[in-house]
Amino acid sequence: xxxxxxxxxxxxxxxxxxxxxxxxxxxxxxxxxxxxxxxxxxxxxxxxxxxxxxxxxxxxxxxxxxxxxxxxxxxxxxxxxxxxxxxxxxxxxxxxxxxxxxxxxxxxxxxxxxxxxxxxxxxxxxxxxxxxxxxxxxxxxxxxxxxxxxxxxxxxxxxxxxxxxxxxxxxxxxxxxxxxxxxxxxxxxxxxxxxxxxxxxxxxxxxxxxxxxxxxxxxxxxxxxxxxxxxxxxxxxxxxxxxxxxxxxxxxxxxxxxxxxxxxxxxxxxxxxxxxxxxxxxxxxxxxxxxxxxxxxxxxxxxxxxxxxxxxxxxxxxxxxxxxxxxxxxxxxxxxxxxxxxxxxxxxxxxxxxxxxxxx
Amino acid sequence: xxxxxxxxxxxxxxxxxxxxxxxxxxxxxxxxxxxxxxxxxxxxxxxxxxxxxxxxxxxxxxxxxxxxxxxxxxxxxxxxxxxxxxxxxxxxxxxxxxxxxxxxxxxxxxxxxxxxxxxxxxxxxxxxxxxxxxxxxxxxxxxxxxxxxxxxxxxxxxxxxxxxxxxxxxxxxxxxxxxxxxxxxxxxxxxxxxxxxxxxxxxxxxxxxxxxxxxxxxxxxxxxxxxxxxxxxxxxxxxxxxxxxxxxxxxxxxxxxxxxxxxxxxxxxxxxxxxxxxxxxxxxxxxxxxxxxxxxxxxxxxxxxxxxxxxxxxxxxxxxxxxxxxxxxxxxxxxxxxxxxxxxxxxxxxxxxxxxxxxx
Numbered sequence: 001x002x003x004x005x006x007x008x009x010x011x012x013x014x015x016x017x018x019x020x021x022x023x024x025x026x027x028x029x030x031x032x033x034x035x036x037x038x039x040x041x042x043x044x045x046x047x048x049x050x051x052x053x054x055x056x057x058x059x060x061x062x063x064x065x066x067x068x069x070x071x072x073x074x075x076x077x078x079x080x081x082x083x084x085x086x087x088x089x090x091x092x093x094x095x096x097x098x099x100x101x102x103x104x105x106x107x108x109x110x111x112x113x114x115x116x117x118x119x120x121x122x123x124x125x126x127x128x129x130x131x132x133x134x135x136x137x138x139x140x141x142x143x144x145x146x147x148x149x150x151x152x153x154x155x156x157x158x159x160x161x162x163x164x165x166x167x168x169x170x171x172x173x174x175x176x177x178x179x180x181x182x183x184x185x186x187x188x189x190x191x192x193x194x195x196x197x198x199x200x201x202x203x204x205x206x207x208x209x210x211x212x213x214x215x216x217x218x219x220x221x222x223x224x225x226x227x228x229x230x231x232x233x234x235x236x237x238x239x240x241x242x243x244x245x246x247x248x249x250x251x252x253x254x255x256x257x258x259x260x261x262x263x264x265x266x267x268x269x270x271x272x273x274x275x276x277x278x279x280x281x282x283x284x285x286x287x288x289x290x291x292x293x294x295x296x297x298x299x300x301x302x303x304x305x306x307x308x309x310x311x312x313x314x315x316x317x318x319x320x321x322x323x324x325x326x327x328x329x330x331x332x333x334x335x336x337x338x339x340x341x342x343x344x345x346x347x348x349x350x351x352x353x354x355x356x357x358x359x360x
Numbered sequence: 361x362x363x364x365x366x367x368x369x370x371x372x373x374x375x376x377x378x379x380x381x382x383x384x385x386x387x388x389x390x391x392x393x394x395x396x397x398x399x400x401x402x403x404x405x406x407x408x409x410x411x412x413x414x415x416x417x418x419x420x421x422x423x424x425x426x427x428x429x430x431x432x433x434x435x436x437x438x439x440x441x442x443x444x445x446x447x448x449x450x451x452x453x454x455x456x457x458x459x460x461x462x463x464x465x466x467x468x469x470x471x472x473x474x475x476x477x478x479x480x481x482x483x484x485x486x487x488x489x490x491x492x493x494x495x496x497x498x499x500x501x502x503x504x505x506x507x508x509x510x511x512x513x514x515x516x517x518x519x520x521x522x523x524x525x526x527x528x529x530x531x532x533x534x535x536x537x538x539x540x541x542x543x544x545x546x547x548x549x550x551x552x553x554x555x556x557x558x559x560x561x562x563x564x565x566x567x568x569x570x571x572x573x574x575x576x577x578x579x580x581x582x583x584x585x586x587x588x589x590x591x592x593x594x595x596x597x598x599x600x601x602x603x604x605x606x607x608x609x610x611x612x613x614x615x616x617x618x619x620x621x622x623x624x625x626x627x628x629x630x631x632x633x634x635x636x637x638x639x640x641x642x643x644x645x646x647x648x649x650x651x652x653x654x655x656x657x658x659x660x661x662x663x664x665x666x667x668x669x670x671x672x673x674x675x676x677x678x679x680x681x682x683x684x685x686x687x688x689x690x691x692x693x694x695x696x697x698x699x700x701x702x703x704x705x706x707x708x709x710x711x712x713x714x715x716x717x718x719x720x
Contacts, residue, residue, distance in 0.1 A: 033685060040544045171686050173541035180540055181533035183710050184400045185703065308692065311671060325393060325703040326531050330692035332668065343545065343685035350543050358718040 013048040016041075016353065017067050017105040019134075020054045021093065021125055022112035023080050026139050026166075029342040030111070035074035037346065045353050052105040053096055054083050057112070057121075061096035062087035065103050093121065097128045107352060109345060110138035116235050116255075119146040130154045130162060135356075137348040139166040139341055141239040145255050148246050161352050166344025168194060168240045169317050172333045173347060178248050186324025187248050189288035193312035193319075194240045196336070197224045197231035198263050198283040200315050205268060206275040223315055233262035234283060237298040241285040248321070249287055251294030259297035266300055274302045282312060288322075373408040376401075376713065377427050377465040379494075380414045381453065381485055382472035383440050386499050386526075389702040390471070395434035397706065405713050412465040413456055414443050417472070417481075421456035422447035425463055453481065457488045467712060469705060470498035476595050476615075479506040490514045490522060495716075497708040499526040499701055501599040505615050508606050521712050526704025528554060528600045529677050532693045533707060538608050538681075546684025547608050549648035553672035553679075554600045556696070557584045557591035558623050558643040560675050565628060566635040583675055593622035597645050597658040605647040608681070611654030619657035626660055634662045642672060648682075 020027055034041075034049055041047050049070035055061035059080075064087040076082040090099050097108065108129040112122050119142030126143050129136045131154065138144065143151060144164045155162040165175050178187065193199055200223050204214035215232075218224035230236055238258045245251040245258070263283055274281045279302035287296035303309050308330045312318040320330040333340065380387055394401075394409055401407050409430035415421035419440075424447040436442040450459050457468065468489040472482050479502030486503050489496045491514065498504065503511065504524045515522040525535050538547065553559055560583050564574035575592075578584035590596055598618045605611040605618070623643055634641045639662035647656035663669050668690045672678040680690040693700065 037544045044543075171545075172689060173537060176541040177533060177537060181536040181707065181711075183404075184397045184706065185531075308671060308694070311668060311690075325706070326693075326700055327696060328694040329532060330671075330690075330694065332690035332692070333686075334668070334688040334690065336687060340686055346544065346685070347541065351541075 013042055013046055015050050015067070015104070016047045016107065017050045017052040017100075017103065018070070019052055019097065019100040019105045019108045019129075021096070021108060021110050022140075023054060023056045023059075024111065024113060025338045026341050026345065027109070027111045029338045030109070030345050031070065031079055032074045033339065033342045033346055034349075035071040038071045045350070045357070047353060051083065052103045053087070053100040054080055055093060055096045056080075057093075059084070061090045061093060063090055063096065063099045063103055064088070067103065067105075093125055094128055097125065097132060097134070101132050101134060105134065107135045107137065107349065109349075110136060110140055110143075111345070112140055114140055114142045114239075116142060116230055116239065119143040123147055126151060126162070127154065130158055130160055133158055133160055135161040135163075135352045137163050137345055137352065139164075139345055141167045141236075141243065145239040145242040148243065149252065161355060163348035163351060164243070165348045165351075166341045168243055169319065169331070169333050170336050170340035171342075171344030171347050172317075172331060172340070174244070174319065174331065175247055176347070176351060182323070182326065185326050187289075187321060188324060189286070189322045190244060190248060191284060191286045191309060191320050192241075192244070192317070193282050193309055194285050194317055195231050195234070195237040195283055196315040196317060197228060197236070198234075199312060200224070201228070201232065202263065202271060202281060202283075203314055205271050206280060211268065229264070233264055234260045234298045235262075237283055237285050241287060241296050241298055244285070244319075245287040245294050245296045249289045249294045251287070251289075251296070253294060253296060257296070259299070261299045263300050277302075279304050282309065284309065373402055373406055375410050375427070375464070376407040376467065377410045377412040377460075377463065378430070379412055379457065379460040379465045379468045379489075381416075381456070381468060381470050382500075383414060383416045383419075384471065384473060385698045386701050386705065387469070387471045389698045390469070390705050391430065391439055392434045393699065393702045393706055394709075395431045398431045405710070405717070407713060411443065412463045413447070413460040414440055415453060415456045416440075417453075419444070421450045421453060423450055423456065423459045423463055424448070427463065427465075453485055454488055457485065457492060457494070461492050461494060465494065467495045467497065467709065469709075470496060470500055470503075471705070472500055474500055474502045474599075476502060476590055476599065479503040483507055486511060486522070487514065490518055490520055493518055493520055495521040495523075495712045497523050497705055497712065499524075499705055501527045501596075501603065505599040505602040508603065509612065521715060523708035523711060524603070525708045525711075526701045528603055529679065529691070529693050530696050530700035531702075531704030531707050532677075532691060532700070534604070534679065534691065535607055536707070536711060542683070542686065545686050547649075547681060548684060549646065549682045550604060550608060551644060551646045551669060551680050552601075552604070552677070553642050553669055554645050554677055555591050555594070555597040555643050556675040556677060557588060557596070558594075559672060560584070561588070561592065562623065562631060562641060562643075563674055565631050566640060571628065589624070593624055594620045594643060594658045595622075597643055601645040601647060601656050601658055604645070604679075605654050605656040609647055609649045609654045611647070611649075611656070613654060613656060617656070619659070621659045623660050637662075639664050642669065644669065
């Protein structure tokens, strides 16, 4: 199972050694997706992905000195357990990153779960990895919402990359689009439905469920979390809105600066009446630039039939960008599941590699 | 008016000398847009745009040996006339390209109008420019629909770039998106409303206009051409569908291989009945990949309320991409006007410059 045993890979491929921090749904979906793209990565980028470390807070941090080929690892029934068996345990996430770097890892995939209070400990992980000269890809909104400018400055200082495409609308390439393809377009404002749990729960209430039943049903469908209130009180949307306001509109907001109102205090009557009138209520994120100031909010609003946000049915996410040179552009992600988030991570990984190759 | 007279520009900026071939709506909108972004181009890319040549078939081909600063030229009431006064006339488009290259131009903007039969003479212009070592940006669908693979091969051979973002959905970065940001996503198929004239005429018929009145109204609104049948018979959609099928799905189609049915033979009764039933008829482009074959068609179809293409009201364009790793993604361009096309040209110009800087 060591990397040298993969006779199928031409020797000419460069190893890309990865550290996986966090091993929840996204990481578990990412690993087979990465493996399924091994031929593409070999032919297009000349690389072969190797997992050098897997760490989780509950089960510990493990480094394999040679690393294990990602394709072979993904074939295991339980890749993490298989990895752990062959690897060395280290004590903390900090040591994990240092030891991983020593073992040749050049890219940290930070896929731990969100702490909406302050983005920790992911923020410290990312800080350590960037400082040690590793590129970082994260799917974790916390560090990006709380410390984007700092992390970007740190990345520049160490000549490494920090990417976070999957934090908003999963792998829909919103940040890459605006960074690489909508340059000088004059972005003015956006409106969006970004939180699938609240959209789904509101839809279910409109169909006759009570709030509690709607939440239970959304949990059964795997959309709502065990504690749904982070979503329903608007915090998830606030995190995403902060990230978008800062990247798309050049704001310098923290999550606390986004006006927030969740759907907790909406009455069933109000939800039903608005839906019957053809203007269902949804949790709308919006931000706009006035002079150099960016103002952002998350709030339940009735959505008219003529409003493009009306397409956001069920768990569909939608964002409408108002620009100077391209008028209004809308992007819709239809009923995403976890593979979309995993694809966002893969897409960031590809971008990191291509930019490395451009620089050298 | 020579380039040396622009004392405001720091000497450190690199001149970017451009040839403009074609001087219709797009070029006339592009020039002030380019001028409005001069600070951005200076600060982000370190360049200053200079027009070295303007050529049109009806009024001749003109080269200025030093070139005229694009910002200064855009301030003139009639930039083309002003340019012509100071420039030297040459006999043909071929000589224009050679003389422009000699005068230091490194980028041809091919903005002539479409010849739907064979893409000429734009195809020859682009061929000459690429062969002489110039990058080319075009807004002309013909050459891309008829000869994309050849032109891309030619560009590779001469280590230059060929870009055509504005040929489909104007400056909405469809090609850049899929080339740079949706890599390895596994694109399977697309469905789209791409022809604004037929959408608008059908909308007007639904509102009670006759076909002739609808066409006249669409012409008044500046959407339909003097000869509307290229649009209404589906040829414009076929060109765009060919380009998308070949770029997004890796097809090798020519426009003749796309099944085509326009809206000419639809009865008013059928249009009204379908609209009354809540499924208005629109000209739908679609293509999908079976094994390695790509099959594409353009055809009027009823659009149900649940169909995302239903958002394509008035002149709004919409495309829905079905992918393996990102599910379905939809992009909407709301009621575009000519500045969107001009932005597509600017966006291509920026991409060309950034990739030049990455290579060197």
